[in-house]
Amino acid sequence: MRMVITQKNRFKKAVLLLIFLSFHYINAQITLTHNVGTTLVKTDMYTCDRDEAWSRIFTLSDFGIAPNEQFLIKSGQIGISKSDEGSNLYFSVYSIDDNFPVFFYSSFPRTVLGSRSFNPTTVINGTPQIFQFDFDEPIIVPAGTKRIMVTVHKIRDIYNPKSGEIYIAGTAQDNGESWYLGCDLEHGLSLTTDLTIPVPNANFYINVTGEVFNTKSLGPVTRLSHNLNDELIDTGIHSCKWNDIYWARAFNLKDFGISGNEEFVINSGQVGINKTGYSAKVGFNIYEIDDNFPCSFSEKKLIGSSQEQELRANIDENSQIVQLDFDKPIKIPAGVKKILVEVHKGIVYGDGVAFIAGTTQNDDVSWQRGCTAIGGYPDLGSGYVSTADFGKPQANFYINVTGNVNQVRNNIFEMNISNICSEFLKEFSVSDQSKVASISWNFGDPDSGAKNTSTDLSPFHDFSADGQYAVTASVIAKDGTREVLTEKIESSEPPKAYGINNIYACENNLNTGFSTSFDTSTTTKQVLGGQTGKTVTFIDGKGNKYGTLPNPFTNTVKDRETITVRVAHDDNPCCYSETTFDLIINPLPQLAVADVKECDNDTDGFTVFNLQQTVAAIIGTATNKKVEFYRSNGEQIQSPLNAITNLIANEEIITVKLTNTDTNCSGETTFKLIVNPLPKANLLQDIIGCDDNKDGISEYFDTSNVEAAVLGNQTGMKVSYFDALGNPLPAPLPNPYRNTTVNTETITVRVTNSLTNCYKETPLVLKTTSQTLITKPAAKYACDEGNGFSTFDMSGLETEITGNQSGLKIMYFDSNGNQLPTPFPALFQNTQAKSQTIKVRVDNEINSLCSAETSFDLIVNDLPTVKIEKTYFLCNLEPSLHISVAADLDSYVWKSPDGNVISNANEADLVIAGKYKLVVGTIKNNIYCDNTFEFELIRSVLPTIKEVKYKELSEDNFIEIIAEGYGDFEYSIDGTNYQDSNYFSNVPGGTYVAYVRDKEGCGSDSKEVTVIDYPKFFTPNNDGHNDLWQIKSIHKFPNSKITIFDRYGKLLTELSENDFGWNGFYNGKEMPSDDYWFKANLNNKVVFSGHFALKR
Template sequence: MTSCQYEESWSRAFTLSDFGISTADQFIITSGQVAISNSYEGARLIFNFYSLNSEAPEYNPQRISYGNLVLAPEIGDTPEIVQIDFASPITIPAGVERILVEVTQMDDIYNDAYKKVLIAGTEFDNDTSWYRGCRLYYTHIATENLTPAVPDANFFINVTGYKITPSNLGSITTLTNNPCGDPIKTSMFSCSYSKLFWARLFNLEDFGISTNEELTINLGQIGITSSDGGTGIQFNIYEVDENFPDSFSETNLIGSSQVQRLPYVSDYYPQIITVNFETPITVPNNVTRILVEVTNVISWGSGVFFVAGTEQDVGDSWYRGCGSGSPGYSMEDYVSMVDPAFRKPGGYPDAKFYINVTGNVNHVTNDFSMNISNICSEFLKEFSVTPTDNIASIAWDFGDLASGVENSSTDISPFHDFSVDGTYSITATVTATDGSIEILTETIKVKEPPNAYGIDDIHACEDSYNTGVSSSFNVGQVTQQVLGGQNNMTVTFIDGSGNTYTSLPNPFTNSVSNKETITVRVAHNNAPCCYSETSFDLIVNPIPDLSSVTDLIVCSNETDGFATFDLEQVQQAILGVNNINSVAFYRENGNQIQAPLDLVENQTINEEVIKVRAYENVNNCYNETTFKLMVNPLPIAHDLDILIGCDDNDDGISEYFDTSMVESQVLNNQMNLTVSYFDANGNSLPSPLNNPYTNTIAGEETITVRVTNTQTSCYDETPLVLRTSTRPQLNMPSTVYACDLGNGFANFDLSHIEEEIIASQTGLNLFYFDANGVELGSPLTASYKNSIPWNETITVRAENVLNASCYAETSFNLIVNELPTTTLEKSYYLCHLEPSLSIEVESGFDYYSWSHENEGAISNTHEVDLVHAGNYTLTIGKRTNDEYCENSFEFELIRSTPPTITEVRYKDLSDNDFIEILASGDGDFEYSLDGVNFQDSNYFSNVIGGTYTVMVRDKEGCGQDSADVTLIDYPKFFTPNNDGNNDYWQIFGIDQYPDAYVHIYDQYGKLLAQLTPNDLGWDGLFNGKEMPTNDYWFKINLQNGTIFSAHFTLKR
């Protein structure tokens, strides 16, 4: 997958049910991954999330969350996976079937190192990758449909999270007054730089939580419609009584969540913010009512954000804080949003704050708890009791006497299909493995789900060809069909673009081309969240293609404006299109034109408009358009002069015909005309003609020149004759070679070039040009120095002295031979005990000469034995392209003596302890602290304390030397947790000072421990008690005059 210089986005679509997430679940996304390459440090990648309908992503994806930033590391050509853990989890609301996960690279114009990252994929894949960007694709497009296509893009993009299934019964319970619907924007206000509190009230009994059960809350959610990104939120849980809000007090706080930062949220895209409580909040048993409060915590900026609501809810929404201090109200007191006198007439009845919490219900005395799958769209319910390991037997009573023998069960996890709507008391008598018996009771409301009866697909003819849109869909019977006689139901329609309707406008116009799926939702009037769904398709039947119908034009020298036209050819062209079975023509007065159609005369002078209508034979849809019958006069193509061109090789072809005056001559000042050209076979030529033009027929060629009226398309023609004459014949000279004088330049003998090019031809002028187009002297000199290094092309132009436009060109190359070269070291080392050193070079040269500065020549082959120290010269020669070139190289031989360590410098008890080894000798040395790992530098930094045997050795094996050195140092921290790592604290290198001692103190100067070189170290205990995590001080006395104090950290 290639990239471009503009913004790009890469996406993958996921069907949530493929991963066990139903439309009744919320999907909480906590992290994501994308694989990229070619990344610089800090490349800015953004994760965006959209909900999708059943259509592909290019059709109106709805944004859920935007702008989740991750900074990528530096990555080379090998792709790596980049992980993002979202600071605020992304909540995919219930009801979403498919999502699109999009990754976008943000432009980073303020970073000099900015470059485009490359998306990576996998070898195997089972779905489509989607792309948009590059200022070319403005909606998401499948990569196999790109130009060029990339069918194997296989983008590596994934997200990870967990699902929440809202439930009112069982061990996991969600407290919510917003039982259905996504968050929406409301009229609720907000304030800048102020403290605000939003709250919902919950009676625990309404959610099946008795006074013998406690609720442990581990998650909270709030819907927001806008946030400037500079604030955080915190959940507070209060116990309240029946006198709320008058009795509200912050002293009744049960617990608070951590503060979670809000992302930037546009007011066009409401979203759900999920807060996973780091410390769960337990609501004790005997608490019957709680208030869930959400407050803002400003980090920077104005701190403004707006709380979302839903279309339906239960109970009041409550608020206190900024803006509530109007007459009669206090900023410290809670006020209901339906209070008609709060701030404005009528209050804020649409506020309906989207606030909920989820947690685990635990019975404080029972050992077992009952769970019920209370899915509203099913009469069939599943029951269970946990934990199952301690159950010896169980007896269920579903309180449904009308179900007969099905009213009871002894299964651990039974199903029961309730008989009719109603409220049922469910009892489970559990006998534990220890013989004890517990009776569990829960109350459940059961309501028969509505039916959404099937609807037949609806067809309609297309309004305009190839639009896929019809405004004539008859949806008048849809509501009646989907209800099937049911009463007290609410019907909601959702079109393919996500728009909702309580009733479809009739006739209906589709918003998704060709085929649009309409989802129909049927719900009880008094239970809008409990619904069933079906769908049907609006199918657009295409109309015939009449795009091929064009005006019919007759060009005539007659002056009366009438002519005969052939409509039969128009009819046959239309009938040739698939599925068209009839065609009709109509005049402007509406009368149909009858056969014969091949001899139709226009009835309006010069121009008549004809309407044509075509019917297709499948759905009898038709299309119609108009065309003109036009009668027009001819223009004049004036006669042209014969053109003469130069033939360069006696083949009858010339590239030098001057056509610059052809167009003006053939038009002779006529206006609104175009000129076109055709060869002898009637093939179209470029217009205007190429200038100069090359004939394609040897000797003489005739071109037809057509003059066309641009308004009427009428034309006239005249011939253009092209004839050829002769041009000079040139030979291409051989390449000239010379030896390099330095940097690719040389002197060339070019005195023979002219004769080589033209031989015995006369009557010619010769011109020479270097590679830069600069004209050279003529004739060329015997010693020419090239202007372009290594390889230069000289262009030669020969013109006929009688016709300068009849010329020929050739060229020849000047090539500079590189001097022969070989690889020698600048210096060679020979141990003083060795008699000589043999070296050699390649054996393919034509000449060798080895010489010593004092001895003269010592070898004339490709190898030599070096004995005496000093400077040497090697000269080599080679003949290339019949040109002999030489080159010389100098080097030296050094006889080295063994290394001797003269001094070892070091520093200890510092932030940067070092060892520096100083050695004498003239060899090439390397150094080591352990005799195993060697380096070229004699300086070792950041050395930890201890005793070292340092070593220096000759790289050529000419001896070595060593010495011992001890550095005193200490660990900056230790962790005495008995894991085998850093369990003791002791001075490094102290074992070399047998009389030394160490005292350890706490921050108040209290002596905690005394260590000697023989001790293992301090274990973090004082009088057998573990000392806490803190900084501790020590003093070391080496008994040689060195006393040192510092501190270290004990970590637990």
């Protein structure tokens, strides 16, 4: 990439000079500072005898530095008002981003652009001084950097007893911020205004000075670079300790506007360095190269070298640009078309390790030699390879050189030769062809006869023999100018590259396409065909190069790989011929063999297998396959293969080998000879079916448990059934099953393993027998003895079921299947309320499987009920009480307290006080059930109040009426509202009349009672509610006296029983809302005091 284009056509110097003057800032000095003036003042900034750092932030655009310009910092200044000799100072420059001042795991920004000038301090104890630090090499601020931080670090010299304190000076006026870190007072870089002890006017005197280089604009210098920006990256490429390594870039000078008539004088070079050890050095070498680079590279074509410069050991993973200003410029002569800019990394002492950096964008290839492992070579030594050859195509080495272009000759035309070294045929041309009127070529090859000359603009010439030739072109320009161009070239015939036979090998593993057994022992001999003095290079399908192919060789490309073989002259490696051959994989035969399985009919784990069927399955119709079988001991199984017995019980592993007789590639796998055990067919008990009409046929054979019984705990089995003739029957068997053979039928039951198809059989015998005849008993009834339970008369039950039959066994069960006693109890109480079903099973004592079943019910009749009260009341004034019940029952018996029957109807007259009985009965389900009810007649005595209890002057006032007499009484304290309880709670103060009366109207009594109480508050606002305060019911107490006081004991008023109450006034004035106290003397009978609230 042409960074700066120099002038051409020097006769236009006057015009171009004006252009160059317009870019006066290319080498202009720029100082970055925020200080106004250079007059130093002492500030309030403190110091200490420990490490410190003072910083300033600079935005480059504020100082006219554009995004496409590098800033080369060459010096720095700091102002000091007081110091001693106990410390050292150095400058560091950091690139900062938008996250500043946040940077993790570091006290300072991570991107260090460089550190310079480790200088001791001097004694200052008077007038502040400016210290100038001239850097031994510039700190390069990459193009595109927006902001930097310039930091002056103070490092305490622990070996110097003098004080390490330094008081930094400032200026009175300033237009920036000062940043500080140190003295163990701060935990991170901070503005001086934000320090623990703030210093608002620190105004640190710190500045740096340097030059800018505009990488994009026209100017008096030219830079050769393939890097499209200055964004440095880690290339990830190795380096070497204690060894040299070379990084390079190739440049076609014409691409940068440098013609064949101009010389290029290189003054400086830059290289990006990523990390360094101790103590590496770098220098620049410039070589002439041609179109056949890198194979034509020769150190003999060195044009010049710079001095070597030791790299600083503090460059870390944040890359830095290192610049070498050449002590002696390197001049590229006119006529040189391509050069190689090489950076040599050497060693001063120590490990000497250093890594090169690259950039994110690039437009050409990066090259490396020395300490470069690739392909079959551990170290390529002096040979160059591109970084793409060892897996780093995006390395983009940061290497450039800068210099001046000078015109040294005024040729109008240049001769161009296609440098095709692999053949005698060359192409020639001149530039600029548009200016050519005529041309005459002489190739200096008289042995070629008439072909030695040509008048074509771009002729080809096939040289007749190896050698050096002087080629001339006589050119007449269209303006009449004549010019003779002369070039010397060397031509040689390339060596022969004889054909090599393709090599075949069997793949190592099935379907991988790779083999480690390619025999390459004769490849070099075949390609040379007896030639000597030749260098052979093999290039595999992945681009790896080998001087000799390893033998045996492992292919790097699956299935088929083309190997390129290059034969070159030992003394001219650029002149070569090529041929190719293929490494071809013969695939292993596909082989998948299923296990062979047979049933173990004699249960010993051994049986006979037919492997001939396996052979047929493997080979199919192929004629080029051979199959072999081997036992686990390596013994081959010989023919015949149709009757092979396993040698290991139950399961034997067999190895099968399949060979392709065309390629002799074979594959192996294993399969098993498996002897499958027979399933179990458990013996089955005979099934008895009841013959209900004595014809030998039963429709009642229960087959529900046949399958479970024959299988036991086996799973995964299939059960099938066959009749005596072998005909299949339905599976599972119908349930119930009807026999087709009279009296006795035998069925074959087969158990088959579903996985192996091995089976075992057992017989199932079905027999018929005569069935028992029984009668269903009638339902039994009994009267409810309580909660739905009763005792039933069960005499004659068995006779009712079986009649006069003998040889039978009778069993009884409740609804839950629980067996009941046999013989059934004569008196039985039901266990289920209301009704219960009893199941009956009658077995033939000879054949218990042939049985008959029935059931009967036990039903409890509900007792008759009537609606009658527990207690009846009759006033003593009345002669009798008439009561009645429902008339739908069958019998009634009323008995008086003395036991006499007073009625047999559904009604009766009650006269005598006491306990009565009523017995009612009804007939249901042919049995009579009765029920007895008891009740009491109470003759009421007139009620009389014996005492009225009460409580007053409390939060729970009450009245309790104590009455005498017999009857059903109710109570009241207002004569209107009555209740069953004689207790009245929460009674407010006042005068009440206590009442008691008989609910049946049989008399009443009353008595007056007074409950004294007072309101807890009153509201004298004349709304008709609570406007006056007075003791409730005080009118019942003549000669009463109530005195009312305020909270201070001042008498406000006196009340008597005749007063309506206090209205809240004193001497005609309203008293305020507050608590007030009173004392009451009720006719010297009741004396009490309390307080109440006045609310307004």
